Amino acid sequence: MTQEAVAATSDAVLDREETISRDELEALQLSRLQHTVAYAYDRVALYKRKFDEAGVHPTDLRELSDLAKFPFTTKEDLRLEYPFGMFAVPQRDVARIHASSGTTGRATVVGYTKKDLADWAKLVARSFRASGVRPGMKVHNAYGYGLFTGGMGAHAGAEALGCTVIPISGGQTERQFTLIQDFEPDVILATPTYLLTIADAMVKQGIDPAATSLKYAVLGAEPWTEEMRHELEVMMNIKACDIYGLSEVMGPGVAGEAVETQDGSHIWEDHFRPEIIDAFDPSVVLGDGEHGELVFTSLTKEALPIIRYRTKDLTRLLPGTARPAHRRMGRITGRSDDMIILRGVNLFPSQIEEIALRIPELSPHFQLELTRPEGQRMDELTVKIERRESVTLGGSAAAAKVLQQQIKIQVGSTCRVDVVDPGSLERSNGKLRRIHDLRPKA
Ligand code: DLL
Numbered sequence: 001m002t003q004e005a006v007a008a009t010s011d012a013v014l015d016r017e018e019t020i021s022r023d024e025l026e027a028l029q030l031s032r033l034q035h036t037v038a039y040a041y042d043r044v045a046l047y048k049r050k051f052d053e054a055g056v057h058p059t060d061l062r063e064l065s066d067l068a069k070f071p072f073t074t075k076e077d078l079r080l081e082y083p084f085g086m087f088a089v090p091q092r093d094v095a096r097i098h099a100s101s102g103t104t105g106r107a108t109v110v111g112y113t114k115k116d117l118a119d120w121a122k123l124v125a126r127s128f129r130a131s132g133v134r135p136g137m138k139v140h141n142a143y144g145y146g147l148f149t150g151g152m153g154a155h156a157g158a159e160a161l162g163c164t165v166i167p168i169s170g171g172q173t174e175r176q177f178t179l180i181q182d183f184e185p186d187v188i189l190a191t192p193t194y195l196l197t198i199a200d201a202m203v204k205q206g207i208d209p210a211a212t213s214l215k216y217a218v219l220g221a222e223p224w225t226e227e228m229r230h231e232l233e234v235m236m237n238i239k240a241c242d243i244y245g246l247s248e249v250m251g252p253g254v255a256g257e258a259v260e261t262q263d264g265s266h267i268w269e270d271h272f273r274p275e276i277i278d279a280f281d282p283s284v285v286l287g288d289g290e291h292g293e294l295v296f297t298s299l300t301k302e303a304l305p306i307i308r309y310r311t312k313d314l315t316r317l318l319p320g321t322a323r324p325a326h327r328r329m330g331r332i333t334g335r336s337d338d339m340i341i342l343r344g345v346n347l348f349p350s351q352i353e354e355i356a357l358r359i360p361e362l363s364p365h366f367q368l369e370l371t372r373p374e375g376q377r378m379d380e381l382t383v384k385i386e387r388r389e390s391v392t393l394g395g396s397a398a399a400a401k402v403l404q405q406q407i408k409i410q411v412g413s414t415c416r417v418d419v420v421d422p423g424s425l426e427r428s429n430g431k432l433r434r435i436h437d438l439r440p441k442a
Pocket of ligand 1: 100248251
C-alpha cells in the first residue's frame with residue numbers, strides 16, 4: 001500500500017446519508033418514493049398500464065407501507081419492452097446503455113442519464129470505502145468490461161473514490177497475476193470464483209498468492225459463502241468484502257459490506273427501498289429477519305425507474321450495524337431459479353460450497369450435474385469436486401463419503417459424489433455456472 005493510502009485508511013469521510021438517523025432516512029425514502037412512482041407512471045407506458053390494471057394511483061402512496069399496493073416488475077417485463085420501452089427519458093438524455101447477456105432469453109437493456117451515472121459511481125465508491133478501499137490506492141479491476149455492469153460500474157466507482165484504476169477486465173489469467181506482481185495493486189475487484197482461479201493459477205506457477213501487494217478484495221456478482229471468504233482471505237492474505245447489485249436496479253453497489261464488521265452488505269437505502277416477499281405468495285411482504293425474495297424500488301433513478309423489481313435473490317433483511325440507518329442483507333442463499341428440487345428437497349449450490357469447504361481434503365472447485373437416467377422418472381445429482389493437491393486416492397474416497405453423508409444430514413438430499421483430480425473442472429472467468437443440467441430436454 002502506498003504511504004498516502006495508509007494515511008487515508010484512518011480518516012474515511014462518509015457521505016452525509018451514511019450517518020443520518022433511521023427516521024431521517026425513512027422521511028427521505030418516502031418523499032423520493034412518492035416522486036418515483038409518479039415519475040414512472042407519467043413517463044413509462046408499462047407502469048401506467050400496470051398501475052391502472054391494479055387499481056392504484058401514485059397518490060395512493062402516503063406512507064412507506066403503501067408501496068405493497070403497487071404491482072411488481074419482473075425480468076419478463078423488461079424483455080417484453082426490449083430494447084428501450086422501459087426508458088423514462090428521451091434517448092438523447094441516455095448517457096449509457098448496459099445489457100444482460102441474454103443467454104437465457106432476450107437481453108434485458110438498462111439505461112442511465114448522466115446523473116444516474118454519477119449516483120451509481122457515488123454508491124460504488126461508498127461501497128468500496130466501506131470495504132476498506134481508500135483514495136490513492138491502486139485498484140486491479142478484474143470484473144468484465146462491456147455490456148455487463150460489473151467492469152465499468154466498478155471502474156467508475158473506484159475513480160470517483162480517487163483510486164488509480166487498472167482496467168484489466170476478466171480473463172487472460174496469467175496476465176492478471178503478472179500485472180498484480182508488476183503494478184502492486186492494493187485492491188482487487190473480481191467475482192469470488194474468478195479470484196480463486198487467479199490464486200490457483202499463481203500457485204501452479206510457484207507464486208505465493210499470500211505474498212502479493214494485495215490487501216483488500218471486493219467481491220460479488222455471484223453467491224458466495226463465509227467458507228469461501230475464509231478460503232480466499234487465508235490463501236491471499238487479504239480482507240475480502242461483499243458487494244451486491246443487479247443491472248435492472250443499477251449494477252454493482254446497490255449494497256456494500258463494511259470491512260470492520262464483515263457481516264453482510266448494507267443496502268444504500270437513500271437510493272433503494274428493499275422489501276422481502278414470500279417467493280411462493282408474493283402478496284405477502286415479510287418482516288425483517290424473515291427469509292424470502294428480495295424486491296427493490298429505485299428512489300432516484302431517471303432513465304430507468306424501477307418499481308418493486310423481483311430479483312429472485314433469496315435472503316433476509318437485518319438491522320444496520322456499521323451504517324446503522326441502512327439495513328443489511330444476509331448472504332444470498334441462492335436465486336429461486338437456481339434452486340435444484342431433488343425428490344422434493346430444495347437445494348442450492350451455496351449449501352454444497354458451505355459443506356464441502358469444511359472438509360479439509362476438498363477444494364472449492366465443484367460443479368453439480370443433474371441427470372435423469374434412461375427409463376427412470378427420478379432426477380439424480382452428482383457433485384463433482386476436485387480434491388486438494390496433497391490428498392491421496394484413499395483420502396479422496398473417504399472425503400467423498402463424508403461429503404455425501406453431510407449433504408444427506410444437512411440438506412436432506414441423496415446424491416453421488418465424484419472426487420476428481422485438481423485442475424480437471426471448468427474454471428471461472430467471471431460468473432461461474434455451477435449447475436450443469438444434463439437431463440433430456442422435454
Ligand atoms: O452482477 C452486478 C454486480 C457486478 C454486482 C459486480 C457485484 C459486483 P447482473 O449481471 O445483473 O449484475 O447480475 C445480478 O447477480 O440478482 C444476484 O443473483 C447475483 N449477485 C450479484 N452480486 C451478488 C452478491 C451484477 N454479492 C445478479 N452475492 C443478482 C450474491 C450476487 N449474488
